[in-house]
Amino acid sequence: MAYSEKLLDHYENPRNVGSLDKNDPDVGTGLVGAPACGDVMKLQIRVSDDGVIEDAKFKTFGCGSAIASSSLVTEWVKGKTVDEALTIKNTDVANELNLPPVKIHCSVLAEDAIKAAVADWQKKHGMAPTVKPDTVQGDRAALLERGVLKSGI
Amino acid sequence: MKIPIYMDYHATTPVDRRVLEAMLPYFSEEFGNAASKSHAFGWRAEEAVEAAREEVAKLVGASAKEIVWTSGATESDNLAVKGAAQFYQSKGKHLVTCKTEHKAVLDSMHALERQGFEVTFLDVEKDGRLDPARLAAALRKDTTLVSIMHANNETGVVHPIEEIGRVTRAAGVLFHCDAVQGVGKIPFDVEKANVDLASLSAHKMYGPKGMGALYVRRKPRVRLVAQMDGGGHERGFRSGTLNVPGIVGFGKAAELARLEGAAEAERVLALRERLRRGLQAGLDLLTVNGSLAHRVPGNLNVSFAYVEGEALMMAIKDVAVSSGSACTSASLEPSYVLRAMGISEDLAHSSIRFGLGRFTTAEEVDHVIRLVVEKVAKLREMSPLYEMVKDGVDLSQIEWANPH
Numbered sequence: 001m002a003y004s005e006k007l008l009d010h011y012e013n014p015r016n017v018g019s020l021d022k023n024d025p026d027v028g029t030g031l032v033g034a035p036a037c038g039d040v041m042k043l044q045i046r047v048s049d050d051g052v053i054e055d056a057k058f059k060t061f062g063c064g065s066a067i068a069s070s071s072l073v074t075e076w077v078k079g080k081t082v083d084e085a086l087t088i089k090n091t092d093v094a095n096e097l098n099l100p101p102v103k104i105h106c107s108v109l110a111e112d113a114i115k116a117a118v119a120d121w122q123k124k125h126g127m128a129p130t131v132k133p134d135t136v137q138g139d140r141a142a143l144l145e146r147g148v149l150k151s152g153i
Numbered sequence: 154m155k156i157p158i159y160m161d162y163h164a165t166t167p168v169d170r171r172v173l174e175a176m177l178p179y180f181s182e183e184f185g186n187a188a189s190k191s192h193a194f195g196w197r198a199e200e201a202v203e204a205a206r207e208e209v210a211k212l213v214g215a216s217a218k219e220i221v222w223t224s225g226a227t228e229s230d231n232l233a234v235k236g237a238a239q240f241y242q243s244k245g246k247h248l249v250t251c252k253t254e255h256k257a258v259l260d261s262m263h264a265l266e267r268q269g270f271e272v273t274f275l276d277v278e279k280d281g282r283l284d285p286a287r288l289a290a291a292l293r294k295d296t297t298l299v300s301i302m303h304a305n306n307e308t309g310v311v312h313p314i315e316e317i318g319r320v321t322r323a324a325g326v327l328f329h330c331d332a333v334q335g336v337g338k339i340p341f342d343v344e345k346a347n348v349d350l351a352s353l354s355a356h357k358m359y360g361p362k363g364m365g366a367l368y369v370r371r372k373p374r375v376r377l378v379a380q381m382d383g384g385g386h387e388r389g390f391r392s393g394t395l396n397v398p399g400i401v402g403f404g405k406a407a408e409l410a411r412l413e414g415a416a417e418a419e420r421v422l423a424l425r426e427r428l429r430r431g432l433q434a435g436l437d438l439l440t441v442n443g444s445l446a447h448r449v450p451g452n453l454n455v456s457f458a459y460v461e462g463e464a465l466m467m468a469i470k471d472v473a474v475s476s477g478s479a480c481t482s483a484s485l486e487p488s489y490v491l492r493a494m495g496i497s498e499d500l501a502h503s504s505i506r507f508g509l510g511r512f513t514t515a516e517e518v519d520h521v522i523r524l525v526v527e528k529v530a531k532l533r534e535m536s537p538l539y540e541m542v543k544d545g546v547d548l549s550q551i552e553w554a555n556p557h
Contacts, residue, residue: 011467034553035499035538038461038478038487042537059537061480063463067535082500 003064004098010068016104018057020044028121029056032112039066039106043073043113047121051081058113065103069093069110086131157471158517162451162510163306163334164475168402169359169511175405176361179398186550187395188386198397205404212407213332213351214342216370221390222400225332225365228380230257230300230351232330232367232391236377237298237350238265241327245295251275251283251302251312252493255331257352258300281310281443281494287531289320298327303351307477307490307506308443309452311335318347327375333357337410338418338449344369349375355399360406364399365390417511422450422510428518429453435526442477442491442504451509455492456500457525461540465505468528472521477504491547499538 003011019042020027027046033039039062046055056074060067072093077085093099093107119129159167168176179201187202189195194200206217223229238248250262252274273291277283284303292299299321304311314330321328331349335341337358338353345353348368355364369375369390383392432441438458453476457465462478477488478501487501496504507521533539538548 011464014535019540028193031537035548036497036553038499038502040537040553042540059535059540061459061536061538062461067464068427123350 003100007065007068007097010071010097011064014058014067014071016055016057016071017059017079019059020046020055020057025113025124026121028119028124029119030113030116030118030120032116033062033066033109038062039109041066041070041109041113043070043110043117044086045077045082045117045121047082051083053077053080053085062106062109063103065097065099065106066109066130068097069099069106070113072096073110073114077114082121083130085114086118088114094137154514154516154520157473158521159473160509160513160517160521161473161475161506162508162513163309163357163506165356165362165509166359166510168356169406169409171409172360172402172405176398176402179401183397185397187397188384198395201404202397202400205400207406208411209353209366210368212341213336213368214344214409216371218369219343219368221309221367221387222347222395222398223365223367223391224363224393225356226255226352226354227257227365228366228391229354229365229525230255230329230331231261232377232380233350233352233369234258234261234298235265236327236378236390236518237327237340237375238270239268239378240376241297245293245297246270247273247293247296248300249273249275249288249291249296249297249326250300251277253277253281253305253308253490254300254302254447255306255333257314258302258331259331262300277493277534279495280447281305281308281490282311282447283317283410285313285316285320288301289324290318290322292320292326296324296326298329300329300331302331302333303341304332304339304449304452305443305490306334307488308454308494309334309449310443311449312338313447314341314346314348318345321349322347330404334449337406337414338421338451343370353404355406357462358410361399361402364396364403366403367490418450421509421511421513424513424515424518425453425507427515428507428509428522429455431519431522432525435522436529438475440500442496443488443494451513453509455505455507456496456503457505457529458500458503459542460529461502462504462511464532465503465525465528467523469521469534472524474508475506477506478502 022029030043044057045053058070060070072085090107090111115131185194185198187198206220210217327349330348332351333354348371351367351368356362439455442454462476477491491501
């Protein structure tokens, strides 16, 4: 499978690998995926008092595309407000890295990770989550339809 | 040391130079059709084909008349399984195989199911081997054929085929053995194992691709429904003009395996153990998948927990290996062979198959050990699962949200 240069760059030189203190009230943690499926992403964001994401870190168990997708979104969310971060779509990630069809689910996971991290931060601050992290079913349905995902995965 | 390093000898092997040299004249000067009985071109081709048949037969303890040339092991598996099931269907329509067989056998069985046959797919033990008692218990009055491989293509695990052969012979059931991964590497004898049908492949033993054979027992005689109709070549078992250069190459490869196989197995086993010990010394949380004692010498199938297989393959891109990770297939399902052994999905995703062979060197093994140890450590630093486990989290207790 031929991967794009951008993907290989993010895989070989991943940005923002690491962890933030998950107990810090300013840190939101998203953990998505499942080991049985071969992909688990942990995305953490540190949010300033005015709602801007100051720092982001990730750790990912998964294939090269999953690692590259999570590395990319840590770069993208930095400097954005949480609301802006939530506008990042899996298709943006897939297009930027030129993911092959069988790897689209990696970008879906990256989008989910952002939503889950923001939701965690919002919960810590007594806010209702803007987007529940499991609301990407529409995208899943599209993937199922295209045969990229098998049912039950 | 030449980069990239090839450690995928189960997928295919390079053609040995001696094999290639034996083949070359049969492309141009000696181009005759082995079925041409009326001139010297045909006679010389036929002579070469029959000499090769002797060699392949000798390697597996058969007589030359029991060897049928095919285009490869997939065709051999199809011919054996479908051909025997269909020929003997008046005796019964029950077949037995094992869940870890090659797809060429499994899908042939599925095709027969659609034709009204009933197939039992046996489980294997945790070490990947079939318990002959489990097989004996599955046999019925209407069972006509059992198909069990010699060595597994993913794990290299070797089934107790001699015991299996005793069970099938006692029950009067045919025994087909996909012997592709074992022949040429470990002893395989159709008489000792009471095998009735055996699939062989040239390119797994330093011969050319597109060349296979099926051993078909003559005493007692095994009959098959041909799957390829035509000019009645190969005593009607397999029509089609013979691939003379391929056959000559297969013969030479078999000769080399017979003469050098034992010494080679010893050397390759030492390299495999050097690789295993080196990896185990450098890394924790490493598991060997399948029996170590009952395994072909060149195979090491290991799971590096908390590291995904394809990510590791990308990290060691100068080393050609393969993985049971779903990410290497379009299906997103991890290896069915490892799953059938009861290996968890996450460890199946973390598996790598190293295949060592004739041209593997100690220098290459040492390089691979250094590289894999370094890259697994790097990927584990990046793995949230490894971090959680190191923090004392029991991953099995986590309810994974949003599974894909």
